[in-house]
Every structure is written in C-alpha cells, then in structure tokens.
Amino acid sequence: MSDARPGTGSDSVDPARASWAEQARLERREAWGMANTTVSRVLRPRSAEDVVAAFAYAREHGLKVIAWGNGRSYGDAAMNDGELVLDMGLMDGIEAWDRETGIVTVQPGVTIAKLWRRILPDGYWPAVVSGTSYTTFGGCAAANVHGKNNWKHGPIGEHITGFTLVTPDGAIREVTRESDPNLFHAAIGGFGALGIFTSITMKTKKVYSGRLDVLPAATADLEAMFRFFERYNGEEWDYVVGWIDAFARGSALGRGNAHAARYLGHDVDPEGQRMMDVQSQELPNHIFGYPKKYLWVGMKFWAHRWGMRFINWARYTWSTLERNQHRHLQPHAQFNFLLDFVPDWKFMYKPNGLIQIQLFVPKQHARRVIRQALELQQAMKYESWLIVMKRHRKDPFWLSHAVDGYSFAMDFPV
Ligand SMILES: Cc1cc2nc3c(=O)[nH]c(=O)nc-3n(C[C@H](O)[C@H](O)[C@H](O)COP(=O)(O)OP(=O)(O)OC[C@H]3O[C@@H](n4cnc5c(N)ncnc54)[C@H](O)[C@@H]3O)c2cc1C
Structure with a gap:
C-alpha cells in the first residue's frame, strides 16, 4: 500500500485533475476468494497524470x-478498507506492439486475456502467465506472478524491460532494469507499495504453433509426482505442473496427475498456423451438452468434504485410463487457463468463500514438508479441495517468493 499521507510529496496538480480526484466515491469491494469485503473510496484513473492527482x-x-488491477488476488492484496483504491481498469490500452521483436508496451489494466488475443495471431505468446487470464499486467508485475514454467523462464518480472511508475511523492518515473536496478527489482513484486505502474514494457515469446506438445501422466503417490517433476524439468520441456488428490491416504498419499508441455519448433505442427487463431484456443460453450456458464451450479452439489473426496478420486481414476495418458497437442489457452473455461467456478465455495495457501519449499525439504502438509490436513479432516504443485527457481527481485524448489497451492473452503 502506497503511503501518500501529508508531508510526503509535491502539490503541483492540474486543477481539472484535482477536481476529478475529488469525485472519489465509496464502493464495496469483495476479494476474489469471497472471504473478505471492504468499503473504500474509489477512483478510476485514465493516465499517469490522474494517478498523480489521486496521490x-x-x-x-x-x-x-x-491499486486494484482486476481483483484476482485470492485474498486482500488489492483491498484497502476505509482508504483510497485506484481501479486501473480504464487504463487498458496496448500502447505499442512490435511483431518483429515481440516487445509490447501495455497500460497496467490490460489483462493477459486481451494481450494473448492480440499477439497470438502474430506468432507470440506472453512469456509468463498466471493460471487465470483475467489478471492485469499491473497486478501481475506487482505480484511478480509465476506460471507453470517458473523453474525455466522465471517470474514475469524477468521478461519486463521497463515501466512507468508513479510514486506517492507525485513523480512519474521511467524505470528500466539498467537505469535504476534497485527500484526495478523492488517495485516488481512490491505489491504496489512503492507506487503505481502506469505502463509496462516486456518481451513476449515467439511461438511456431498455436499448440503445445503435452505429456500427461497419472502419478500413483507423492514420490511418483516428484520423479515426474525431476524427469521433465530439464532443457527439453517448458512447463511442468502437478495436481494432487489431498484425500488419498496411506500408500496412495500424494497421488495425482502431472503434465509436462513444450513449445513446438518451426514446421512441426501442420495445423500450427491455423491454431494461432483466437477461435481455436477457446473451449466450446457447452461441456457434455451442458452450458458451461451454469456448471458451477452442478458443482455446488459436490461442494462438501465427501463430494470433493469423490471428485478427486474420479479425477485421479480418469487420469489413469490408458486413453488419457497419450501425448497430445493442446492450444496454449486451454493448457494455461483451464480454470477460466468454467465461469464462476468459485461460486461453489459460497457462502463463505475460499482461501488459498501456497507453500514454497526448497527442494531438499520438499518431500518431507509436502507429505506433512497432506498428513496434517487429513488429521484435521480439512483437506484441500484443489492442490496444484509447481517447480520454481530463485530470482533477483527484492520481495521474492521464489525458491529453488517446489510450491504447493492448496484451496480451502472457509
Ligand atoms: C484462478 C486463479 C489462478 C491464479 N494463478 C496464479 C498463478 O499461476 N501464478 C501466480 O503467480 N498467481 C496466480 N494467481 C494470483 C494472481 O495472478 C495475482 O494475485 C495477480 O496479482 C492478480 O492480478 P490482478 O490484476 O487481478 O491484481 P489485483 O488482485 O487487483 O492486485 C494484486 C496486487 O497488485 C497491486 N496492483 C494492481 N495493479 C497495480 C498497478 N497498476 N500498480 C501497482 N500495483 C498494482 C495491487 O495493489 C495488489 O497488491 C491466480 C489467481 C486466481 C484467481
């Protein structure tokens, strides 16, 4: 949270913008996990100068x-009860796109969904994406988000080359990794505490197909899951992710399924160019004949401990079927944003919402800690309904969550 209280800054603000700022209105905001709500004054800036006026x-x-990006933080990272929130949603323009170099400059409210739709037809994909595409680049830079390729490609900050930051003293600062390495490495991952991003420039990844080469596997226990990660986190693969059934006990503790994926080389996929079409990335509007926008209503029926035990068992069993273990090609969006294809799935956690706890554990302790985390939740009869495991590496950012090890993200109903 940026501290703009009296005595910290300059006062030279254009009068028209100053009167715009006076129009801040009270709004109720709910965290994405639906477990906390706040009432704050809200302003919607359209430019860096508006942010100066807001400060x-x-x-x-x-x-x-x-700042409020798109409120996709599970908890209260973008909330500010009784204080001022800058909703960055109106600053959602792609300012510059160079299809020769793959370098893009975006306003902070641009979502990953908006960017990939713009650049994929030109043969590029965002270098790092979160598990939902509805995050903004302001929010992604502030949280220095990681993807399923963190162990290889680092967090999003490693692909950012520069940004404009409005600091609470009212200064508009142009920052690159070279011009001010300290501010660069502190503001990325700084959760907005040092100022508000109003523009971000980053490199994107050249791709030769709209699809990834995906290798799925059922993993019978935690050891099998670790072995999968160890086998596929080398040079040849770009993404590795595991899903774990928190309810499996005894010799099946930590069972689940894992996926490795990699970008395809030039001319490998005969359909590669056609699949760069935005339409080809999307899932159909109906799943098993059911309109997907109402799927969460059906999911609500299973939203209790025994229901989730069954769903996790069914998912594991499905992954063990031979026909589900074949290597296949999958569109980037479907691989990266599977959760987005079930709109409002979080509503199954109503009325109290969900929290996510994500452990980051150095690799030498990961087997022991993750085993303990599973045993503890089973002993408490409070198993996570969804667990996702990823591999990470260290990064140079000052406020970093990264380790040379693993993360273990657990969603719990409140
Ligand atoms: C389904 C789901 C899957 C997810 N998967 C992943 C994942 O795989 N990897 C991962 O790392 N995260 C993941 N997340 C978390 C999410 O990526 C981060 O919380 C992200 O910061 C949310 O972006 P947002 O634009 O909604 O930001 P918000 O939630 O609105 O804000 C997040 C933080 O960024 C700050 N902020 C926002 N905009 C600016 C700005 N312009 N300038 C300065 N600070 C700003 C806010 O003040 C706040 O501190 C996931 C979240 C969900 C809901």
Missing part, C-alpha cells in the same frame, strides 16, 4: 492508496 488527493485527505 495529491490522498495526501490532502490523509488516505493510504492501493
């Missing part, structure tokens, strides 16, 4: 400031 307004009224 001046905050100083004048003794308010703290926080």
Whole structure:
C-alpha cells in the first residue's frame, strides 16, 4: 500500500485533475476468494497524470492508496478498507506492439486475456502467465506472478524491460532494469507499495504453433509426482505442473496427475498456423451438452468434504485410463487457463468463500514438508479441495517468493 499521507510529496496538480480526484466515491469491494469485503473510496484513473492527482488527493485527505488491477488476488492484496483504491481498469490500452521483436508496451489494466488475443495471431505468446487470464499486467508485475514454467523462464518480472511508475511523492518515473536496478527489482513484486505502474514494457515469446506438445501422466503417490517433476524439468520441456488428490491416504498419499508441455519448433505442427487463431484456443460453450456458464451450479452439489473426496478420486481414476495418458497437442489457452473455461467456478465455495495457501519449499525439504502438509490436513479432516504443485527457481527481485524448489497451492473452503 502506497503511503501518500501529508508531508510526503509535491502539490503541483492540474486543477481539472484535482477536481476529478475529488469525485472519489465509496464502493464495496469483495476479494476474489469471497472471504473478505471492504468499503473504500474509489477512483478510476485514465493516465499517469490522474494517478498523480489521486496521490495529491490522498495526501490532502490523509488516505493510504492501493491499486486494484482486476481483483484476482485470492485474498486482500488489492483491498484497502476505509482508504483510497485506484481501479486501473480504464487504463487498458496496448500502447505499442512490435511483431518483429515481440516487445509490447501495455497500460497496467490490460489483462493477459486481451494481450494473448492480440499477439497470438502474430506468432507470440506472453512469456509468463498466471493460471487465470483475467489478471492485469499491473497486478501481475506487482505480484511478480509465476506460471507453470517458473523453474525455466522465471517470474514475469524477468521478461519486463521497463515501466512507468508513479510514486506517492507525485513523480512519474521511467524505470528500466539498467537505469535504476534497485527500484526495478523492488517495485516488481512490491505489491504496489512503492507506487503505481502506469505502463509496462516486456518481451513476449515467439511461438511456431498455436499448440503445445503435452505429456500427461497419472502419478500413483507423492514420490511418483516428484520423479515426474525431476524427469521433465530439464532443457527439453517448458512447463511442468502437478495436481494432487489431498484425500488419498496411506500408500496412495500424494497421488495425482502431472503434465509436462513444450513449445513446438518451426514446421512441426501442420495445423500450427491455423491454431494461432483466437477461435481455436477457446473451449466450446457447452461441456457434455451442458452450458458451461451454469456448471458451477452442478458443482455446488459436490461442494462438501465427501463430494470433493469423490471428485478427486474420479479425477485421479480418469487420469489413469490408458486413453488419457497419450501425448497430445493442446492450444496454449486451454493448457494455461483451464480454470477460466468454467465461469464462476468459485461460486461453489459460497457462502463463505475460499482461501488459498501456497507453500514454497526448497527442494531438499520438499518431500518431507509436502507429505506433512497432506498428513496434517487429513488429521484435521480439512483437506484441500484443489492442490496444484509447481517447480520454481530463485530470482533477483527484492520481495521474492521464489525458491529453488517446489510450491504447493492448496484451496480451502472457509
Ligand atoms: C484462478 C486463479 C489462478 C491464479 N494463478 C496464479 C498463478 O499461476 N501464478 C501466480 O503467480 N498467481 C496466480 N494467481 C494470483 C494472481 O495472478 C495475482 O494475485 C495477480 O496479482 C492478480 O492480478 P490482478 O490484476 O487481478 O491484481 P489485483 O488482485 O487487483 O492486485 C494484486 C496486487 O497488485 C497491486 N496492483 C494492481 N495493479 C497495480 C498497478 N497498476 N500498480 C501497482 N500495483 C498494482 C495491487 O495493489 C495488489 O497488491 C491466480 C489467481 C486466481 C484467481
């Protein structure tokens, strides 16, 4: 949270913008996990100068400031009860796109969904994406998000080359890794505490197909899961991700299924060019003949401990069927954003919502800690309904969650 209280900044604000800032209105905001709500004053800036005016307004009224990207943080990272929220949603323009170099400059409210739709037809994919495409690049830079390729390609910050940051003193700073390495490595991953991003420039990844080469596997226990990660996190593969059934006990503890995936080389996929079409990336609107926008209603029926035990068992069993273990080609969006294809799936956690706890564990301790985490939740009869495991590496950012090891993200109903 940026501290813009009196005495911290300059006061030279254009009068028209100053009166715009005076229009801040009270709004109720709910965290994505639906477990907390706040009431804050909200402003929707359209430019860096508006953000400067918002900081001046905050100083004048003794308010703290926080940015709201698209509120896709599970918890309260973008919330600021009783204070000032800058909703960055109106700053959603792609400012520059160079299809020769793959370098793009975006306003902070541009979502991953908007960017991939723009650049994939030109043969590029965002270098790092979160598990949902509805995050904004402001939010992604502030949280320095990682993807299923973190162990190989690092967090999003490693692909950012520069940004514009409005600091609480009202300065508009152009920052690159070279021009100000300290601010660069502190603001990325800094959760907006040092200022508000108003523009971000980054490199994207050249791809030769709209699809990835995907290798699925059923993993019979935790050891099999680790062995899968160890086998496929080398040079040849780009993504590795595991899903774990938290309810399996005894010799099946930690069972699940895992996927490795990699980009395809030039001319490998005869359909590669056609699959770069936006349409080819999407899943159909109906799943098993059922409109997917109402799937969460059906899921609600299973939203209790015994229901989730069954769903996790069914998912594991499905993954062991021979026909589901074949290597196949899958569109980038379907591989990366599977959860997005079930709209509002989080509603099955209503009325109290969900929290996510993500452990990051150095690799030498990962087997022991993850086993303990599973045994503990089973002993408490409070198993996670969804567990996702990823491999990570260290990075140079100051406020970093990364380790040379594994993460273990667990969704719990509140
Ligand atoms: C289904 C799902 C899957 C996810 N998968 C992953 C994943 O695989 N990897 C991962 O790393 N994360 C993942 N996340 C978390 C998500 O990527 C981050 O919480 C991300 O920061 C949310 O982006 P947002 O734009 O919605 O930001 P918000 O949630 O609105 O804000 C997040 C933080 O960024 C700050 N912020 C927002 N905009 C700006 C700005 N312009 N300038 C400065 N600070 C700003 C906010 O103040 C806040 O501190 C997932 C979340 C969901 C819901």
